[in-house]
Amino acid sequence: ILNVEQSPQSLHVQEGDSTNFTCSFPSSNFYALHWYRWETAKSPEALFVMTLNGDEKKKGQISATLNTKEGYSYLYIKGSQPEDSATYLCAFKSGANNLFFGTGTRLTVIP
């Protein structure tokens, strides 16, 4: 089992604030890094799959960067809205087909 760490565990921000969280993963045998968004009472939804060092991906007001050499990825949310409230999961793939998930960052956006 590989160690994937996410920080912070939870976060409260005001509507309109920008925020970011971190995912740390082993820097060896990198294959892919996934980000998912999991809203309460719904299924986790894929945001990004990143495979190359230096990758940057964007979906609306959410973006992510990847540094495979130092083993981290950042997820940014610009101008958070209440509907962005969710748990954000990252998952690391090391070359096998298994994904190893972090425990997530729970974001609450206060109106």
Next chain:
Amino acid sequence: DVKVTQSSRYLVKRTGEKVFLECVQDMDHENMFWYRQDPGLGLRLIYFSYDVKMKEKGDIPEGYSVSREKKERFSLILESASTNQTSMYLCASSIRGRNQPQHFGDGTRLSIL
């Protein structure tokens, strides 16, 4: 859109019962996965399958088995349910390939009494 359907949202069973959790996907995905999610822990892989009749153990297979007789259906079986198998169970599917995300069902919250 991909649809991954789990047979129950909530399920209550008794210790020692044989429990079946069913998962169906409608997009002809090769890969299917069963995870469990417990407080303070990330999603942990129980079993996965790359094709019909194929299965591989994940990180925590003990006490579970799986069946994949048809491509669209992946069943998780608790042979003799125990209280430590009380958890949220998530099924997922994906296309084979490095860049492919997993598509999840809504989860089954299973309580073993």
